Amino acid sequence: MGTYLNPDNSKFQESINSDIYVDKTGLIRYTNSVLHTLQKNICVSRPRRFGKSMTANMLAAYYSRGCNSSDLFENTEIASKDSYAVHLNKYNVIHLDVSSFWDAYKDNVIKKIQEYIYDELKQVYGDQIDYTKMISAVLMSVYNISSIPFVIIIDEWDSVIRNGGNKTLVHNYLQFLHLLFKSEESKTFLALAYITGILPIKKIKDESALNNFREFTMLKSKQLTRYFGFTEDEVKKLCLTYDMDFESIKAWYNGYLIDGLHMYNPNSVVQAMLDHDYDFYWKNTSSFESINTFITMNYAGLKDDVLAMLSGDKIRVNVNTFQNDITTVASKDDALTALIHLGYLAYDANRKMAYMPNHEVSMALNLLQLQ
DSSP, X not given: XXXXXXXXXXXXXXXXXXXXXXXXXXXXXXXXXXXTSTTOEEEEEOXXXXXXXXXXXXXXXXXXXXXXXXXXXXXXXXXXXXXXXXXTTOBEEEEEEHHHXXXXXXXXXXXXXXXXXXXXXXXXXGGGSOTTSOHHHHHHXXXXXXXXXXXXXXXXXXXXHHHOOOHHHHHHHHHHHHHHXXXXXXXXXXXXXXXXXXXXXXXXXXXXXXXXXXXXXXXXXXXXXXXXXXXXXXXXXXXXHHTOOHHHHHHHHOOEXXXXXXXXXXXXXXXXXXXXXXXXXXXXXHHHHHHHHHHHTTGGGHHHHHHHHHTTOOEEOOTTSOOXXXXXXXXXXXXXXXXXXXXXXXXXXXXXXXXXXXXXXXXXXXXXXXX
């Protein structure tokens, strides 16, 4: 049991222990279904505070050999499924939060990630492994010794991409991920890759490092939509439990229509229930500040469009030109699409239009003193 290699289940235990816990273990049924398949590489992109870390901790608790999580999952949705016992705590898990490494190490982030993983591998395998080799070869050696495949879970995988102005560093980081997820060795040792971020995978020359991932985004999440955020039924149940007015909660926190499902910001809903109050809980983020300039400068009429959406209008947007990088916004469509991925706008896929999702987001944009 380590911090990064085969972690315990304490992080997921905290979620279950919380005053409000909404069961999202149905996600595990899907991840179990793609283990050891060509669909085993999963990338989920969501705004901050949309439950990405909770689900990553849940998957680590379920797959990690470093703990026994049978009690945690006993009364959950996944426990009734046929695949549940087959995969429970049966894998070598590597679980990383890249944002914490980025905050601490910046330019040598790749070296430090590798060092921390190797340090914990040495505690288990000692000198049986040649740690001078590239990481894919090291993990392959562990697999050859143990015959136990790896599940690799990376939260905030895009921290280096979003914050790294150093093109060489970004290139090297993507090559590091290539070794983990697309090398010849990974075809053998890797059972599942699950990465989360704020933005979808960046479209650059090095994209081949991650082009084998299936993406689930704010634009389209297919069958996984309901596992990130709260569904309307889940919110209605919470309103009954906490004696809150559903229509008020809906006005404040609803608005994200993804693949036909109305999704609510889970962090804001939880805070509203616990405080028994309707308020602005989702603060502006650093990601939003990087495109604030385009709005305040009325970039290609963007400010006027935002003001129109604040008044209830919908604005047509082409989401296909965005390069999934908020530092290289090249058009108004790019800026609007970035706002959709960051959660500040919602997207009507049928009409190809962006709109203001709810009162909470309207308050956030009004704080920019647009009016």
